[in-house]
Amino acid sequence: xxxxxxxxxxxxxxxxxxxxxxxxxxxxxxxxxxxxxxxxxxxxxxxxxxxxxxxxxxxxxxxxxxxxxxxxxxxxxxxxxxxxxxxxxxxxxxxxxxxxxxxxxxxxxxxxxxxxxxxxxxxxxxxxxxxxxxxxxxxxxxxxxxxxxxxxxxxxxxxxxxxxxxxxxxxxxxxxxxxxxxxxxxxxxxxxxxxxxxxxxxxxxxxxxxxxxxxxxxxxxxxxxxxxxxxxxxxxxxxxxxxxxxxxxx
Numbered sequence: 069x070x071x072x073x074x075x076x077x078x079x080x081x082x083x084x085x086x087x088x089x090x091x092x093x094x095x096x097x098x099x100x101x102x103x104x105x106x107x108x109x110x111x112x113x114x115x116x117x118x119x120x121x122x123x124x125x126x127x128x129x130x131x132x133x134x135x136x137x138x139x140x141x142x143x144x145x146x147x148x149x150x151x152x153x154x155x156x157x158x159x160x161x162x163x164x165x166x167x168x169x170x171x172x173x174x175x176x177x178x179x180x181x182x183x184x185x186x187x188x189x190x191x192x193x194x195x196x197x198x199x200x201x202x203x204x205x206x207x208x209x210x211x212x213x214x215x216x217x218x219x220x221x222x223x224x225x226x227x228x229x230x231x232x233x234x235x236x237x238x239x240x241x242x243x244x245x246x247x248x249x250x251x252x253x254x255x256x257x258x259x260x261x262x263x264x265x266x267x268x269x270x271x272x273x274x275x276x277x278x279x280x281x282x283x284x285x286x287x288x289x290x291x292x293x294x295x296x297x298x299x300x301x302x303x304x305x306x307x308x309x310x311x312x313x314x315x316x317x318x
Contacts, residue, residue, distance in 0.1 A: 069305045070206070070281045073098030076124075077280065078145070078152050078191070080132070081159025083110035085258035086210070086272050090156055091118060093273050094280070097301075100124040102145060102152065104159065106131050132159055132187040133179055142194045152195050154280045155207045157188035157230075162223045162260050169218040176222035184226035189233055196237075196246060205246035208279035209234045213252050213292070238288030238313070247287045249279040254294040271297045278308045288313035 077094055081087035083105035091101055095118045103111040103118070103125060111127040118125040126148075130141035145152065161183045163176045188209055199205025211234075212227040214220060231250060238248050253272045255265040275296030279289075282305055289311050296304040 069302065070283050071098075072154065072280060074100065075153040076100045076102065076150050077154035077156065078102040078104065078195070079156045079158055080104040080187075080191070083114060085260065085269055086253045086256065086276055087156070087158040088114065089269055089272055090158060090277055092121075093277050094154075095121045095123050095125070098123060099154070099280075102150060103127045104141065105129060132183045133161075135182065135186060135190065138187050138190050142191065146194075151198070151202060153199065153202075153204055153206065155191060155195055155205075156277070156280075157191060157207070157209045159187075160184045160210065160212075160223075160227075160260065162220065165219050166221075167219060169221060172218075172221055177225065180222040180226040181229065184223065185229045185233070188230060192233075192237070192248070196248075199246045200241075200244045203245050205244075206280045206282075207234075207246075207248040208251050208277070208291075209248065210276070211250045211252050211290070213254070235288045235313070241287050242285065245285065247279070247282065247285065249282070249287060249289045249291060251276050251279055251291045251293060254292065267294060273297075274299060274301045274304045278304045281305045282308050284309045286313065 077099050079087050079091050082091045082103040100123050105111045108127050108129045115125050115127050128141045130137040166172045214224050234250050253276050254267050255261050256267045256269045257265045258269050272293040275293030
């Protein structure tokens with residue numbers, strides 16, 4: 069199991085929900101954090117709480133729909149000289165629930181793909197080569213188990229694109245000690261999931277973060293966070309490493 073003490077992790081969407089839970093959990097394991105949100109004010113309190121746990125932390129801001137801001141955020145991290153070892157591409161948007169899905173506006177797809185797919189791809193493409201050159205890295209891309217809901221087709225399609233990108237890239241990482249995997253938090257009571265979701269946001273721990281700790285050099289896995297609820301981190305890692313990557317069927 070990977071020891072993350074002293075390593076640096078970037079968490080997008082860290083100010084609330086699943087990202088917040090991930091940030092606190094990782095800090096408790098001794099991991100230093102880069103906390104992303106749309107505004108520095110959104111992570112101000114969290115940053116103080118994280119630092120009180122004895123680890124280093126700083127915040128960055130970017131509206132992920134604005135790809136120039138994504139570039140500037142990555143430039144800032146690079147200028148600071150932070151060796152990003154772990155990435156949680158957690159931030160996402162679910163634009164709307166379109167009952168009349170035949171009239172889903174193109175703008176839904178454009179915004180969903182920029183935030184849920186293109187921004188994570190930009191982050192991966194900037195940071196993964198540096199991980200490879202240093203000989204260590206873990207990327208966890210947050211996906212969704214949503215299916216058969218054309219009412220949310222823009223969101224679902226953007227997550228499907230992220231799944232495809234992750235699995236294809238996984239095929240090139242063997243032997244690098246850099247791993248990329250997918251994690252699904254499940255339907256949780258968050259701003260995105262809504263108040264009627266069956267799972268508390270706390271239930272994502274430790275499953276949503278287990279991809280940072282697996283150490284068997286296998287990428288392309290899918291980790292359903294709800295399947296790890298209530299486990300210790302050690303138990304979760306053993307279970308995660310027993311899973312195989314879901315093969316393509318077409």
